Amino acid sequence: MSEGQLNLNLRVWRQKDAKSPGQIESYAIKGVSTEMSFLEMLDVLNEQLLKEGKSPVEFDSDCREGICGTCSLSINGCAHGPERGTTACQLHMRHFKDGETIFIEPWRASAFPVVKDLVVDRSAFDRIIAAGGYVSTKSGPHADANAILIPKPQADAAFDSAACIGCGACVAACPNASASLFVSAKIQHLALLPQGQTERKRRALRMIEQMDLEGFGNCSNLGECEAACPKEISLENIATMKREYVKAAVHPSGR
Numbered sequence: 488m489s490e491g492q493l494n495l496n497l498r499v500w501r502q503k504d505a506k507s508p509g510q511i512e513s514y515a516i517k518g519v520s521t522e523m524s525f526l527e528m529l530d531v532l533n534e535q536l537l538k539e540g541k542s543p544v545e546f547d548s549d550c551r552e553g554i555c556g557t558c559s560l561s562i563n564g565c566a567h568g569p570e571r572g573t574t575a576c577q578l579h580m581r582h583f584k585d586g587e588t589i590f591i592e593p594w595r596a597s598a599f600p601v602v603k604d605l606v607v608d609r610s611a612f613d614r615i616i617a618a619g620g621y622v623s624t625k626s627g628p629h630a631d632a633n634a635i636l637i638p639k640p641q642a643d644a645a646f647d648s649a650a651c652i653g654c655g656a657c658v659a660a661c662p663n664a665s666a667s668l669f670v671s672a673k674i675q676h677l678a679l680l681p682q683g684q685t686e687r688k689r690r691a692l693r694m695i696e697q698m699d700l701e702g703f704g705n706c707s708n709l710g711e712c713e714a715a716c717p718k719e720i721s722l723e724n725i726a727t728m729k730r731e732y733v734k735a736a737v738h739p740s741g742r
Contacts (some may be wrong), residue, residue: 556652660715663704671728
């Protein structure tokens, strides 16, 4: 084996469709460059499987730049793999050892049903956003962004929350499969900005109610969500979300 290359033993979850039972299947792959990303390694595996006349492994990807959040993989039991603040598509093979056995599975949550192999249906997140994660107030022509004065600490906090890419790692890492970190980041982002004030209370009520309807679990403050989040969204967002919900529930029309 050449320097900078790995021989790996992969244990991959294979599932024909949403109704079929799944199982772990083993594959040996040789000559993986340490400069490859994890998804590029899976591309090599799929090329190998196609040459062998076998069905390739289905997995989600799009931007491969850590932006879109679609590369939802559990690697050795960790959402997005062992490196903190890193998506699966930005995880490089140099973080693994020659001869290592790597387990690759889909997100595990009842609200994220497996579609095929490593692909899960995360449309529950879309429905939560549709319930209130937006600004719909019509207030005339768009003002110049620089004309809306926002204190820098407030703008920075809103930006930190807006960094959430909706990948679902928080759900996969949480033993309760809670979506609280995702929902709280979306609520906090808009609650901090002037444009989000008009629908602030309705947003908190609707998004949290939809989260519960989707079957996500409750938050028990273990902090696994923050540790697994590739954008390192703070757990403090969840505390803010709970305050927003209580205020909205007690005084739905007042301040």
